[in-house]
Amino acid sequence: MNIRNARPEDLMNMQHCNLLCLPENYQMKYYFYHGLSWPQLSYIAEDENGKIVGYVLAKMEEDPDDVPHGHITSLAVKRSHRRLGLAQKLMDQASRAMIENFNAKYVSLHVRKSNRAALHLYSNTLKFQISEVEPKYYADGEDAYAMKRDLAHMADEVTLFSTYFYFFYVCGSLCLIISVMLLLATDKKALGPFHVS
Numbered sequence: 001m002n003i004r005n006a007r008p009e010d011l012m013n014m015q016h017c018n019l020l021c022l023p024e025n026y027q028m029k030y031y032f033y034h035g036l037s038w039p040q041l042s043y044i045a046e047d048e049n050g051k052i053v054g055y056v057l058a059k060m061e062e063d064p065d066d067v068p069h070g071h072i073t074s075l076a077v078k079r080s081h082r083r084l085g086l087a088q089k090l091m092d093q094a095s096r097a098m099i100e101n102f103n104a105k106y107v108s109l110h111v112r113k114s115n116r117a118a119l120h121l122y123s124n125t126l127k128f129q130i131s132e133v134e135p136k137y138y139a140d141g142e143d144a145y146a147m148k149r150d151l152a153h154m155a156d157e158v159t160l161f162s163t164y165f166y167f168f169y170v171c172g173s174l175c176l177i178i179s180v181m182l183l184l185a186t187d188k189k190a191l192g193p194f195h196v197s
Contacts, residue, residue: 001045001046001047001048001053001081001084001086002045002046003043003044003045003046003086003089003090003093004043004044004046005039005040005042005043005097006035006039006042006043006044006055006057008032008035010044010052010055011028011031011032011035012028012031013044013051013052014031014042014044014052014055014057015028015031016052017052017053017054017055017076017078018055018074018076020076020078021076021077021078021079022074022076023138023140024074024138024139026073026074030073031057034057034058034059034073037059038058038059038060040097040101041058041059041060041070041094041097041098041101042055042056042057042058042094043055043056043090043093043094043097044090045077045081045086045089045090047081053077053078053080053081053086054075054076054077054078054081054086054087054090055074055075055076055090056072056074056075056090056091056093056094057072057073057074057075058070058071058072058073058094058097058098058107059071059073060098060102060104061108067105067106068102068103068104068105069098069104069105069106069107069108070094070095070098070102070104070106070107070108071107071108071109072091072094072107072108072109075087075090075091075109075118077090087121088121088125088126091126092126092154094107095107095149095151095154096154098151099151099154104151105150105151105152106148106149106150106151107148107149107151108131108146108147108148108149109122109128109146109147110134110137110144110145110146110147111144111145111147112138112142112143112144112145113133113142113143113144113145114142119145122147122149123147126149127149127150128147128148128149129147129148129149129150130145130146130147131146131147131148132145132146133145133146134146
């Protein structure tokens with residue numbers, strides 16, 4: 001399995017995946033709107049033959065009265081490729097891109113109240129919190145949970161990785177080794193199972 005940034009030529013196959021997997025469907029122009037406005041935020045999962053088996057369609061919300069935050073418009077994984085961790089990887093990749101490109105503080109989404117599998121993924125695995133119930137949100141009249149995920153912890157990880165990458169890029173592997181040793185010397189938890197008192 002490979003997860004990569006979605007390209008314009010992927011959009012039709014993303015729509016096809018959506019039609020197979022979800023009751024909430026979008027016209028092609030909606031995919032192009034996301035792809036052209038926020039090209040760095042949507043990702044696809046492809047199998048060894050390059051066929052799209054999952055995707056996440058994401059955007060930034062443009063609310064001047066709120067902190068920068070992203071929104072997951074749609075997430076789908078084909079039934080044949082579920083329970084492989086692809087949905088989590090797609091969501092994490094989109095969230096990282098929101099942080100790196102737009103300094104997002106949180107990400108939001110809507111989910112059907114009846115979608116227990118998605119609720120489990122969002123609440124238990126990805127640590128989303130229900131912020132409110134939106135009555136009759138869906139076209140068929142079903143209510144939605146509006147959910148949010150705080151990105152502060154992930155932002156710290158992104159910053160740490162960027163720092164290591166910068167050190168490696170600027171002064172090579174020796175500088176990277178020294179910076180990791182300094183981190184380990186100051187943060188005993190970073191040693192994990194290798195820490196000896």
